[in-house]
Amino acid sequence: MAENTPESAAAPQEAAAPQDPQAAKNAQLLALLHRLFGADTFTDVEEPYGLLTVTTTRERIHEIIAGLQQDQELQLNFLTTMCGIHYPENEGKELGMIYHVHSLVNNLRLRIKMFFPIADPVVPTLTDLYATANWMEREAYDFYGIIFTGHPNLIRILNVEDMDYHPMRKEYALEDGTREDKTDLFFGR
Amino acid sequence: MAVNDSLEGTHKIIQEAREQQHNSGLIPTLNDFSQELTTLNLGPTHPATHGIFQNILQMDGERIISGVPTIGYIHRAFEKIAERRPFYQITPLTDRMNYCSSPINNMGWHMTVEKLLGVTVPKRAQYMRVIAMELARITDHLICNSILGVDTGAFTGFLYVFQEREKVYEIYEEICGARLTTNMGRVGGMERDFSDVAIQKLRDWLKTFPAVMKEFESMFNRNRIFMDRVVNVGPITAEKALNYGFTGPNLRAAGVDYDVRAMNPYSSYEDFEFEIPVGTKGDTYDRFMVRNEEIWQSLRIINQALENLPEGPFHADAPHYYLPPKQAVYKNMEALIYHFKIIMGEIEAPVGEVYHSVEGGNGELGFYLISDGGRTPYRLHFRRPCFIYYQAYPEMVVGSSLSDAIVTLSSMNVIAGELDA
Amino acid sequence: MEGAGFFATSLEQVVGMARANSLWPLPFATSCCGIEFMATMGSHYDISRFGSERPSFSPRQADLLMVMGTIAKKMAPIVKQVYEQMAEPRWVLAMGACACSGGIFDSYSVLQGIDRIIPVDVYVPGCPPRPEQVLDGLMRVQDLARTESIRRRNAPEYQALLASYNIK
Numbered sequence: 001m002a003e004n005t006p007e008s009a010a011a012p013q014e015a016a017a018p019q020d021p022q023a024a025k026n027a028q029l030l031a032l033l034h035r036l037f038g039a040d041t042f043t044d045v046e047e048p049y050g051l052l053t054v055t056t057t058r059e060r061i062h063e064i065i066a067g068l069q070q071d072q073e074l075q076l077n078f079l080t081t082m083c084g085i086h087y088p089e090n091e092g093k094e095l096g097m098i099y100h101v102h103s104l105v106n107n108l109r110l111r112i113k114m115f116f117p118i119a120d121p122v123v124p125t126l127t128d129l130y131a132t133a134n135w136m137e138r139e140a141y142d143f144y145g146i147i148f149t150g151h152p153n154l155i156r157i158l159n160v161e162d163m164d165y166h167p168m169r170k171e172y173a174l175e176d177g178t179r180e181d182k183t184d185l186f187f188g189r
Numbered sequence: 190m191a192v193n194d195s196l197e198g199t200h201k202i203i204q205e206a207r208e209q210q211h212n213s214g215l216i217p218t219l220n221d222f223s224q225e226l227t228t229l230n231l232g233p234t235h236p237a238t239h240g241i242f243q244n245i246l247q248m249d250g251e252r253i254i255s256g257v258p259t260i261g262y263i264h265r266a267f268e269k270i271a272e273r274r275p276f277y278q279i280t281p282l283t284d285r286m287n288y289c290s291s292p293i294n295n296m297g298w299h300m301t302v303e304k305l306l307g308v309t310v311p312k313r314a315q316y317m318r319v320i321a322m323e324l325a326r327i328t329d330h331l332i333c334n335s336i337l338g339v340d341t342g343a344f345t346g347f348l349y350v351f352q353e354r355e356k357v358y359e360i361y362e363e364i365c366g367a368r369l370t371t372n373m374g375r376v377g378g379m380e381r382d383f384s385d386v387a388i389q390k391l392r393d394w395l396k397t398f399p400a401v402m403k404e405f406e407s408m409f410n411r412n413r414i415f416m417d418r419v420v421n422v423g424p425i426t427a428e429k430a431l432n433y434g435f436t437g438p439n440l441r442a443a444g445v446d447y448d449v450r451a452m453n454p455y456s457s458y459e460d461f462e463f464e465i466p467v468g469t470k471g472d473t474y475d476r477f478m479v480r481n482e483e484i485w486q487s488l489r490i491i492n493q494a495l496e497n498l499p500e501g502p503f504h505a506d507a508p509h510y511y512l513p514p515k516q517a518v519y520k521n522m523e524a525l526i527y528h529f530k531i532i533m534g535e536i537e538a539p540v541g542e543v544y545h546s547v548e549g550g551n552g553e554l555g556f557y558l559i560s561d562g563g564r565t566p567y568r569l570h571f572r573r574p575c576f577i578y579y580q581a582y583p584e585m586v587v588g589s590s591l592s593d594a595i596v597t598l599s600s601m602n603v604i605a606g607e608l609d610a
Numbered sequence: 611m612e613g614a615g616f617f618a619t620s621l622e623q624v625v626g627m628a629r630a631n632s633l634w635p636l637p638f639a640t641s642c643c644g645i646e647f648m649a650t651m652g653s654h655y656d657i658s659r660f661g662s663e664r665p666s667f668s669p670r671q672a673d674l675l676m677v678m679g680t681i682a683k684k685m686a687p688i689v690k691q692v693y694e695q696m697a698e699p700r701w702v703l704a705m706g707a708c709a710c711s712g713g714i715f716d717s718y719s720v721l722q723g724i725d726r727i728i729p730v731d732v733y734v735p736g737c738p739p740r741p742e743q744v745l746d747g748l749m750r751v752q753d754l755a756r757t758e759s760i761r762r763r764n765a766p767e768y769q770a771l772l773a774s775y776n777i778k
Contacts, residue, residue, distance in 0.1 A: 048542050049304055078431060080546075081555055081577075083570035100544060100557070100572075104431075104447050111544065132434030135580045143268070158261035158609055159719060160684045167269060167718050174266070174273050175716050233688060234638065241640050241685060262685045263640050266717035281714055281737075288642035332645070351652035358649075369646055369738055606641045609682075 022050040025108060030054075032074060033110075036067050044113075053111040061099075061114055062124040068101055068110070069129055076110055078102040079130045082137070084144035086169050087115075094118035095144055099126075125150040143168035226254055229591070233262045239336060240605035242579075242598075251590045256583035260576075264609045271569040275534025276302050276376060276510075279569070284370040286571065287607040290329035290550035291370050292321040292361075297547035299374045300455055301556040305543045306376070306510060313501045314378035315457040316494045320391070321364065321373055322456070322547075323487040323494075328357050329550030330438070330480040330487075333602040337477055338409060340599045341418040346408055353401050356394050363387035377511035378504025388495070395492060402488075406481055416474065423585045423597030424472040433581040436574050437552025439601060442479045443471030449548040456547075460497070461490045473600040480602075509536055534564050551575050551602055575607040622760050629673070629699065630756040631661040633748070636672035638692060640679030643706035643738040647678050650741040660748050669695040674751055675728075678738075680708035681721045693728045694777060698763045701751050704730045705744060707737045729771055 029052055033042060037060065044055040056064060068076040080100040087094055093115035102109050116123065125148040126133035137148045138157040145166035148154055156163065165172060227250075232243035243259040267286065271279050283298040284291040296318045303310060310318075331350045338346035358368040364387050365373035365380060373380055383391075409415050425435070430443040440447055448465045450458045466482035468475025504511050512531055513524035530536055540562040546555040555572030578601065586594040635657075639647050650657050651665065666672040669692045681689055693702070704724055707713035710733045712722035724730060731754055734747035762768055772778070 049544075051544055053542070079434060080553070081557065081570065081572040083557065083568075085559070085568050098557070098570075100555075104445070104452075107452050109544070130434070131429075131432045132577055132580065135576065139576075156261075158264040160261075167266065172718070174269050174718065176712070176718055176720065176722055233685065234692065240644070262682060262688075263680055264682050264684065264719045265680055265715045266719045270715065270717055285642055285714075288645055332648075348653040351649065352654055355649065355652075355654040368649075368740065370642055 023047070025106075026050070026052040029074065029108060029110060032071070033064075036071065037064055051109055051111055053113065055113045055115070058097075058114050058116050058123045061097075061112070062126065062129075064112065065099065065101065065126055066129055074103050074108060075105045076101045076103045076108065078104050079126070079132055079136075080109070082126075082133065082140065084140040084146050084168070086118075086144055088170050090115065092117045095121050095146060097123060097140065097146065121146045122149055124148065127151055142166070145169070231591075231594075233259075239599065240603065240608075242603065242605065242608070244582075244594075246591070246594070248591070253586050253589060253591065253594055256586060256594075258579065258582055260579070261609055263605045265606075267571060267610045268569055271566055273565060275536065275564050276538060276566070277531055277534060277536070279566070280372055280374070281370070284372055285606055286573065286610070287329070287550055287554070287575070287604045288369060289332050289602075289604055290322075290325035292325040292373055293329075293547060293549050294554065295372065295374045296322055296456065297545065297549070297554050298556055299376050300547065301543055301545040301558050302376045302510075302538075303505075304545050305538060305541055305558060305560060306507070307539075308377050308505045308507045308510065310378055310456075310505050311502050312457065312499045314503045314505070316498050317379050317383060317503060318374065318456045319458065319461070319494045320491050320498075321361075321371075321379075323491045324357050324360065326487045326550055327484050328354050329602070330484050333600070334409075334477055334480050335405075337419070337473070337596065337599045338415070340596050341415055343408070343412075343415065346405055349408075350401065350405055353394075353398055356390075356398075360387060360390050360394060363390055375504065375511055377507040378502070382503045383498075391491075391495060395488065395495070399488065402481075402484060410478070410481070418592075419473040419477060419596060419600070421470070422473040422589065422593045423600065424470050425581060425585055426471060429581070429584070430471060430578075434577040435552065435581070436578070437549065438479045438483060439471075439476055439578055440552065441466065442468035442475035444469050447553075449546050449553050453546070455545070458490075461493045463487075463490050473596055476600045537562060537564055538566075546572065549574060551604065551607065552578070571610060573607045573610060575603050576610070579603050579608055625760055626756040626758060630752040633660075633662050633674045633701075633751065633755065634664055634666040634672050635662050635674040635676045635703075635748075636667065636669055636692070636696070637665050638675060638677045638689065640677075640681065640685065641708070643678035643709070646738040646741060647676070647705065647744065650744045655741040655745065657745065657748065660745065660752065662748065669693075670697065672696055673700060673755075674748075675700065675702045676705060677702065677709045677724050678705040680713065680715055681724050682719050683721050684719070686721045686724075686727050689724060690727045690777075699755070699758070701731045701754060702728055703732045703734065703747050703751055705734045705747065706739060707735060710735060713737060727775065728777070729775060 026047055030045060041060055042054040042056055046053045080102045082097060082099045085096045085098060095118050096113055096115040099112045100109060123146060125137060135157060137151055138154060140146045141154055142156045142158050143166060227248040229246045229248050231246055233241040241262040245257045247254040267282050270282060279298060280295060283294040286294050331354055335347040335350045361368055361371050363384055365371050425443055427443040427445050430440050436447060444467050446465045446467050451465060463486045466479050468479050508527050513527055517524035518528045538560045540560060542559045544555060544557045546553045552574030553572065554574060557570040558566050559568040561567040586597050637647055649655060675693055675696060677689060704710045708715060709724050712720050732747050732750045734743050736743055
């Protein structure tokens with residue numbers, strides 16, 4: 001079993017990661033982002049619970065994720081997850097996509113958000129950068145109706161094909177509409 | 190030795206005969222019949238797929254040309270339900286996501302909420318969580334590996350380790366009263382302390398289990414039939430695996446030593462000594478071996494946690510979020526109010542957004558929680574490792590035979606509940 | 611009793627006894643309850659003690675459809691198809707809260723109980739039920755099989771029941 005000899009991986013990883021506190025790492029990351037893409041690209045820079053969060057626009061998103069993937073210094077080249085979100089009150093910015101990228105080498109995470117109007121929910125796809133984006137984007141399309149231009153196969157993934165709405169949008173009810181045994185009297189609907 | 194030698198000779202003769210026939214054109218190849226491909230609908234209720242996934246395969250004889258997976262057959266709308274439930278009531282949902290290792294999901298969710306609320310969990314509760322989570326990892330890997338045995342034709346391993354799994358469930362029952370979907374954690378700690386019986390059962394099991402595990406390993410690890418079925422089956426390179434977002438044992442089998450427990454330690458994992466097993470080729474055999482080795486490492490962690498289990502409270506002092514003891518509810522006005530507020534979901538959480546990830550049975554299990562200051566999450570997104578890595582399945586099986594595809598699926602340990610949310 | 615002999619009984623009882631003790635279940639396992647069924651099938655609880663030695667994965671040869679776990683609306687037509695493929699006599703056991711009533715998943719995508727698409731004989735509640743409960747449910751099905759009249763499947767009530775589910 002030569003190929004499965006357990007290696008102590010914990011030690012080298014901890015040594016590789018900078019020992020500074022999270023804030024310093026985030027500042028360094030933000031400086032790099034500004035250097036690579038320009039300071040005016042990002043708005044709403046926050047650090048909720050130590051995770052650097054920036055907001056950008058759908059015009060720049062593909063370029064940013066691609067740039068981060070190729071950057072040799074920080075190596076933010078692991079797309080952890082992405083998800084859609086719906087804020088019905090935000091006029092003109094109702095829908096959003098939130099990306100989490102991760103650098104496995106430097107143990108650094110970054111959250112990128114972008115918002116766009118619900119009337120025009122078209123954003124570029126990331127499937128050409130990450131194979132894993134394929135199903136995540138299909139899920140976002142299924143849940144929120146976000147259309148990814150350039151996606152090879154943008155169809156519903158979890159729900160039935162002939163569903164005519166996007167169920168995770170806030171205006172749709174959670175409950176199954178066909179139940180007749182649940183009345184307002186007992187369940188406060 | 191003599192038997193082996195003669196077997197070797199027989200194999201040689203058969204091989205030569207085959208080659209001879211092939212060269213003389215006696216055996217027709219598929220191309221002689223036609224160039225047509227067969228469409229094979231594998232699933233959603235195929236007995237060999239352990240769960241409901243559909244794969245529409247294009248087959249050239251026994252060889253897979255392409256595959257199209259369809260999922261969503263058990264889509265239960267976790268994320269939508271979570272938007273309508275108080276934090277306290279999301280616990281049952283997380284348990285039913287990866288039901289083979291529900292305590293990990295459960296604790297991961299509680300740690301996310303604790304991060305949002307800023308609650309610090311006492312050391313004893315953290316160690317108890319580690320014990321529960323590592324037990325869950327062991328049961329998860331046991332199911333996966335024993336079912337892999339069933340798929341390669343060895344039912345014995347399954348029957349053998351399920352007996353041990355029952356014993357783990359007995360420990361769970363002593364800890365919390367349930368077997369599979371345990372709900373054993375709470376926001377702020379554990380639901381109750383480990384009883385003496387639970388600790389005794391755990392100690393007994395820790396003594397007896399290694400022998401069984403050794404026997405299980407000796408049944409498979411160097412078994413020639415088993416190795417023939419799994420070595421070089423469904424391989425994936427590290428680059429591809431990372432591009433596909435693999436995490437957990439499947440990524441480690443490809444040679445990348447990424448483990449959330451080591452990289453971002455949570456719940457006091459930094460206190461324990463353990464190793465991260467890695468493979469080289471990312472094939473089914475490597476995945477099997479990595480899981481086996483992880484079981485040993487989990488045992489190591491449990492032993493350390495049990496030996497060093499600190500004294501003290503088993504939950505944080507957070508009356509707004511942690512239910513008061515039932516006796517106090519009957520006698521104490523304040524406790525009654527808190528009890529009512531928690532049960533009725535009238536606790537308001539602070540505004541904020543948290544991403545917290547734990548090392549689930551299948552990889553990085555992430556919880557992305559956005560709270561707008563209300564009583565329920567505004568948005569709760571689960572990063573479900575199965576959902577993310579199952580999309581690599583067609584690429585992993587293309588070119589292999591159907592039986593290899595089944596074995597690959599089995600070794601990837603795709604859990605339907607986690608896949609479809 | 612010694613030597614060869616005979617005993618008098620009705621054909622119905624003999625058939626019922628034979629059917630009850632050799633039920634071939636079709637495990638239609640979708641989620642968490644499926645894992646508990648694996649425990650039931652495994653060495654500790656051993657469902658084969660009750661005549662269900664052979665889980666029949668083919669609906670054509672199965673007597674008992676055990677639906678275990680959540681049935682989403684996407685899955686519902688498949689459950690119905692599997693039921694229709696089974697030959698008479700056939701029984702259905704709904705295991706777990708989800709199969710019985712939708713359980714905690716009162717959501718847009720989950721079927722609120724499989725009795726909306728196929729008739730169910732025995733409900734086993736629990737989330738998930740313990741293996742003992744599953745065995746008890748199986749024994750209730752055995753009771754049904756043992757006492758059922760062999761003409762029941764031709765009865766107008768039964769035909770009406772199937773017709774109400776739009777099953778031929």
